[in-house]
Amino acid sequence: MTSPIRLRGLVIAPPLFLAPMAGLTHSALRRLILELGGVGLLSTEMLSAARLPSENPQLSPYLVRTPQETPLSYQLLLSRLEEVAPALAKLHTLGAEAVDLNLGCPAPTVRRMGAGSRLMEEPATVQALVAEARKQTDLPLTAKIRLGETLDEERLRNFCLMLEGEGIELLSVHARLRGEPFVRKPRWPWVGKVKGWLTIPVIANGGIFSLEDARNCLAQSGADGLMLGRAAAIKPWLFAELAHGLYGLGPGVGEVDKPALYLRFIELLEESFLPERRLGRLKEFSHYFAINYPFGHHLASAIQSSSSLIQARERACSFFAKN
Ligand SMILES: Cc1cc2nc3c(=O)[nH]c(=O)nc-3n(C[C@H](O)[C@H](O)[C@H](O)COP(=O)(O)O)c2cc1C
Structure with missing residues (x-):
């Protein structure tokens, strides 16, 4: 304490x-x-x-x-x-x-x-x-x-x-x-x-x-x-x-649903920023978040080369489905 x-x-x-x-x-x-x-x-x-x-x-x-x-x-x-x-x-x-x-x-x-x-x-x-x-x-x-x-x-x-x-x-x-x-x-x-x-x-x-x-x-x-x-x-x-x-504060953290958390982050980007401001911030975040996965560099580079938020979300979902 x-x-x-x-x-x-x-x-x-x-x-x-x-x-x-x-x-x-x-x-x-x-x-x-x-x-x-x-x-x-x-x-x-x-x-x-x-x-x-x-x-x-x-x-x-x-x-x-x-x-x-x-x-x-x-x-x-x-x-x-x-x-x-x-x-x-x-x-x-x-x-x-x-x-x-x-x-x-x-x-x-x-x-x-x-x-x-x-x-x-x-x-x-x-x-x-x-x-x-x-x-x-x-x-x-x-x-x-x-x-x-x-x-x-x-x-x-x-x-x-x-x-x-x-x-x-x-x-x-x-x-x-x-x-x-x-x-x-x-x-x-x-x-x-x-x-x-x-x-x-x-x-x-x-x-x-x-x-x-x-x-x-x-x-x-x-x-x-x-x-x-x-x-x-x-x-x-x-x-x-x-x-x-x-x-000793709060319940701690159980199993973390990382894909759900990533998709929630995209939702929050959509709520927070004008469309043209979202993808760059997702790329920045993904660079770090991808570290959670043994093949995370695939996720990071797939997001990095995305040209829209929709494409980035699809690519992330297909990465999560395989990992
Ligand atoms: C992408 C990035 C941006 C940063 N921007 C700032 C900033 O705006 N102001 C600041 O004081 N430090 C900034 N820092 C330094 C961090 O606040 C922190 O001191 C540094 O990352 C070390 O802490 P960490 O090992 O927990 O990451 C930045 C670091 C990173 C990785």
Whole structure:
């Protein structure tokens, strides 16, 4: 058992977080996960703070949201001080329940904008951005980082203490250095170091794909909670499995009907998005979901080469019939 995490009025119980993931953590995946249970805090994908104010929340696939998707944290990708106030004003109109700052994205396009992981090299800029964000919102304010450019304990410690000092109320740590690929084992003990320096809750992220991984990660990090990224698309039921296995909450997960779950995801895509927005998101999801099958690459490539959602559904059904 664990106590829930409380941030201002927001109660996060169980302390299991959906990671922000571009192209994946949209309304349809969030609803699929909610139907399976066990998630404590949902997330959007990263949202450009510069573009956010002009996005139409009814049409933008990044902002579409149903009332049941709660609590929902919105992640901002930002680099300039003047972006902060308009972006937060927009999030207030959208009913955001928390705001997360992306300080970890290693994508070159993002770094060239001076955003994501590039910001971890500019502590003074981050300090000003966080101070401004703290001034502009009363919502819980969180941040997500990687471990930095190199393993530099003092630099990382100073950075994390600065974040806490400026009013960040929860920190998610993707336990890899900026340049480390996903195949590299995450450095969970480093999340424990961060936890030791701070008084705010620290959430461990990276490489959690099973209950056993979750237990190992908690043992190695002492983190206050866990954040699931790719596993949320591979096994959307893993939140329910962890809620039960780690915290004794909910009935757990029995036999999972994967084909039914996949078809439900297609239905949710149809409910959530305009027709031209659906297939790309199914392709993205299928890339991960296919990992559940020994011959999953056949499913992934069949969906990848589909030219319509109807064709993709037919191909998926014929794959499931044979597997
Ligand atoms: C397709 C994809 C998109 C991602 N997009 C974001 C994002 O928008 N913001 C962010 O902070 N991290 C993003 N990440 C990183 C994840 O949030 C997470 O830190 C990373 O996948 C490690 O966790 P995992 O091993 O559980 O997947 C993304 C990762 C993937 C695979």
